[in-house]
Amino acid sequence: MADRNSGGAPGAAGRAPSADRPDMVRNVVLVGHSGAGKTTLVEALLAATGTTQRAGRVEDGTTVSDFDEVEVRQQRSVNLTLAPVVYNGIKINLLDTPGYADFVGDLRAGLRAADAALFVLAANEGVDGLSRMLWDECATVGMPRAVVITKIDHQRADFEELLALCQDAFGDGVAPLYLPHDGGLAGLLSRRFYDYSGGSRTERAPDADLLNLMEQYREGLIEGIIQESEDESLMERYLSGEEIDSKVLIDDLEKAVARGGFHPVLATGAGIGTQEVLELITQGFPSPLEHPMPEITTIQGRPVNGIVCDPEGPLVAEVVKTTSDPYVGRISLVRVFSGTLRPDQTVHVSGHGLTDRGHDDHDLDARIGALSSPLGKHQRTAAKCVAGDIAAVAKLSRAETGDTLSDKDSPLLMTAWTMPDPLLPVAIQAKSKADEDKLSQALSRLVAEDPTLRLENNAETHQLVLWCMGEAHADVLLDRLARRHGVEVEQVQLRVPLRETFGGKCQAMGRNVKQTGGHGQYAICHLEVEPLPSGRGFEFVDKIVGGVVPRQFIPSVEKGVRAQMERGVVAGYPMVDIRVTLYDGKAHSVDSSDMAFQIAGQLALKEASAKVPTLILEPVDEVAVLVSDEYVGAVMSDLSSRRGRVLGNEPVGRGRTLVRAEVPELEITRYSIDLRSMSHGTGTFTRTFLRYEPLPSHLADKVVST
Incomplete structure (x- = not known):
């Protein structure tokens, strides 16, 4: 790292980065909220390695360059983007992730493709809830992490305060390697000042005052490194007053970072700290050889062991991001875990188990097109992509995000990474007949790109519903429909599927007697109708004696009752949870028929609705809200205001609480937006259908009257 006092020539400009061995690759995902400076940091690293010729210009407050012009055009970084650079002979794949919680799917795709994470925080801000959540996710899988504090030259920058916040939020093992000071960085291990x-x-050499400040932080840094050291004698030697050689400390630091047990903090600003970041990545972060291999099975589900990160091994790769363009076609960002991917190679595409979201489970062979090393809007041709590396693949027209690519003769499947459930429903309809004709194909392309999107054609409400991660996600999807695919849609009010049931027991008669010349219609049935407990569905009971209704017409009565239940009796919603007993009736030897008794059954159910109250039922969900402790009170109060019943809460991990409640679905259609605002981005929730319950009378009256 920089404390080794190692320089190194940057990668040559204009040359597509390449790697022949996994140990010469570093895959790093940049995580942080919007405005933290991720893209600016990537821009600085590109310039420092000679990958771009300029550091960027400013247009309307947004930095623009060859790298990030695409991001600006795509609504300020709402996609996972790849920027490969070369430093000291090491290829670094920088995966810049969106800074909005709505695009957590791309964030998790970046985590899947990477072997280490840089958490980017601004020196003039705090630690946001999304960073806390993702830090915990990385900790769960043992991913190496480091923190880069940007904007240290900002007039409101406070490095020490943000460092303390990081140590409080991220726990043990977080310590600075450098201190920003007077236009430079003070190296704590080397005791040198980099101006x-x-x-x-x-x-x-630092002056006396700076050296005293450095010693205060240096002690904590050394203790943290020694605690992670495999040499158990180091702590005893250090406590006895022995000066530990800096080379030993740096070697142990690098091992601790690679194992995920120690998390160095670096600082960057305008023209400051890029070399230190590059050296941490190349020397402190692990290569793909050290990253655990995801679980691999055959397409039949049998576990496959023994596959490692080897360019000569069987091909196992994964599509981590898909983009499509009406002119360019589909481009897939692929991480190769084993084997080597080459242009024009025929591979097997295996699906990923997201059929509930509108994604097909693929099981087919496909021939890939050209391989390239992307940089913003430019694609630089690559000859191959070895195990551990990442490349863009053209013409994978049938592959979607999350799919596995493997040898066509030995198909394999990688266990898909966990995707969050989309919880914001947005009902849409085409603006014109021309838009309607193109809508289906355009939506299929969006679904292929984005595994967090779920497409629903609701058979009950007859609405087309996009289930999104949030408002920003929905806005981007609608914008892509219009801009990329030329399809204009408009949002319409979401209809929640309600139900009807009877509020009491009664008897009713259905009389269908008509004489119109020739064969007429004759059917009379007497029904007893009564409500059943919630969730019991429908029961039909035959109590006919004496043949007053011929046996062949009894199923006709039931069929008519069921047909009327589907249409409802007061508000047009399906009827549920009732028992209908046929106990009497009349028939005619000539004019009775199947249809006549079907109509009689329908009329009887309508007559029953006039004798007893008909209840409108609403769906109720079981909701589990995970939120920071400081927002528990606000969340519980809000759930109660939504006609919810709070069932209780329980602590989950450090500083977080799980709140459980039962809430009517009508009240939580936009809860994902409200919770994010209420909890400052720290809250998440899940919902599961529980049962139907009567809608309050004042709300039911509105439903019936509309």
């Missing part, structure tokens, strides 16, 4: 004030880095 950037002249435009390039120079090195000198």
